[in-house]
Amino acid sequence: MxxxxxxxxxxxxxxxxxxxxxxxxxxxxxxxxxxxxxxxxxxxxxxxxxxxxxxxxxxxxxxxxxxxxxxxxxxxxxxxxxxxxxxxxxxxxxxxxxxxxxxxxxxxxxxxxxxxxxxxxxxxxxxxxxxxxxxxxxxxxxxxxxxxxxxxxxxxxxESAALVGRMRAQIDKIVQGVPARAGSLSYYYEIDQTLYSATSKTFIGSIFALFGLTNVADAADPDGAKDGYPQLSPEALVAANPDLIFLADSKCCGQSPATVKARKGWAAITAVEKDQIVALDDDIASRWGPRVVDLVQSVADAVARVPA
Structure with a gap:
């Protein structure tokens, strides 16, 4: 794929x-x-x-x-x-x-x-x-x-120096604006519906780490042998029970909170049970340019909506 x-x-x-x-x-x-x-x-x-x-x-x-x-x-x-x-x-x-x-x-x-x-x-x-x-x-x-x-x-x-300055300031403001919480939330980041994901050692993982989130995909690639992009099994994902699910396959693959909720065996996952599933813009989520600020904002909004 x-x-x-x-x-x-x-x-x-x-x-x-x-x-x-x-x-x-x-x-x-x-x-x-x-x-x-x-x-x-x-x-x-x-x-x-x-x-x-x-x-x-x-x-x-x-x-x-x-x-x-x-x-x-x-x-x-x-x-x-x-x-x-x-x-x-x-x-x-x-x-x-x-x-x-x-x-x-x-x-x-x-x-x-x-x-x-x-x-x-x-x-x-x-x-x-x-x-x-x-x-x-x-x-x-x-x-x-x-x-x-x-x-x-x-x-x-x-112009490039000014852009970098704006991005730094905007990202810092967004991260600092998220209320502190006692414990860390866990998340699953979906690249496609075959359950490929990205670990904390990837660029996308570093963005989520800004909010102190725990990545459930890390256990599937502990030594980096899969370059930070492991494929999870449905059983492992259900057992990991993430608090949040982020979909980076909404445009490419037609995935949505509704399709995730319909997956067999997923109803007991906290993110599904509490409706904490976020459909991201695939393009923004897969790039590392100026619109990464928008991605940071999407993650911040999702985290802020979870009761402390």
Missing amino acids: RRVLTAAIAAGALLLGGCGGGGSDDGPGPSAGPGGDSFPVTVGSLTLAERPERIVSLAPTATEMLFAIGAGPQVVAVDDQSTYPVDAPRTDLSGFKPNAEAIAGRNPDLVVVSDDLDKIVDQLGRLKIPVLFAPAAKVIDDSYRQIEQLGALTGHRG
């Missing part, structure tokens, strides 16, 4: 690049010459001599970041999964099955990817096309760093 495979690939991807023209978001922050938005700019092993004006994004999160920092007018094409913002130039380009020829046909001066499937970084490097490899975030600070690096590479340092 592509949703789960994508999550696992993103979580386990190795940072590639080097002389092929690709750069990653690890290591020191961006460097530039004198002046806030002067060029050349270097991020990792990637150096841009001038501001890019024909950007291709093959990653939905990167697309959201680029538009949020004001670089939208420089973006000429985005992949078929980049559904937000609605005015992004969506095409049939794929981040799952990237085609170097099709990408090169857009005449890009910067390509942004979150996966190195089919060694696309090396393929584009051989074509002398600059590539930023921005893998899936593991913690929120990874998101902030990617926003700032995209800001540097696109000539929008000020």
Whole structure:
């Protein structure tokens, strides 16, 4: 199932690049010459001599970041999964099955990817096309760093710094606004209806950890052998008895509080019994861009509704 495979690939991807023209978001922050938005700019092993004006994004999160920092007018094409913002130039380009020829046909001066499937970084490097490899975030600070690096590479340092500042302030305010409680609530995060989930060691898990929640999926992947994305059995889930259930498969797979309540054997789960099931926006829940603030707010609202 592509949703789960994508999550696992993103979580386990190795940072590639080097002389092929690709750069990653690890290591020191961006460097530039004198002046806030002067060029050349270097991020990792990637150096841009001038501001890019024909950007291709093959990653939905990167697309959201680029538009949020004001670089939208420089973006000429985005992949078929980049559904937000609605005015992004969506095409049939794929981040799952990237085609170097099709990408090169857009005449890009910067390509942004979150996966190195089919060694696309090396393929584009051989074509002398600059590539930023921005893998899936593991913690929120990874998101902030990617926003700032995209800001540097696109000539929008000020806008990216302002966006990060707003996100930090908004998330802090949301978390602090949730009333304290004596004990920890447990939760189950559903990626799809076959009961794949995400542990505390993933980006999504780190968001829920902001509220001191206990993840029932952790026991299914204690050593990280499943890259933080285990498949739970119905019996284990019922036995774990989560206080809250969050559905990240409402749009893709038609899941809802009603469908969960109809599942055999689930009626005794606390989250079901007390109607503490939350349908999330799949896209927001699966990305690590500016709209993570909306995800934090959704979790906060759900936690606040549970009686102390």
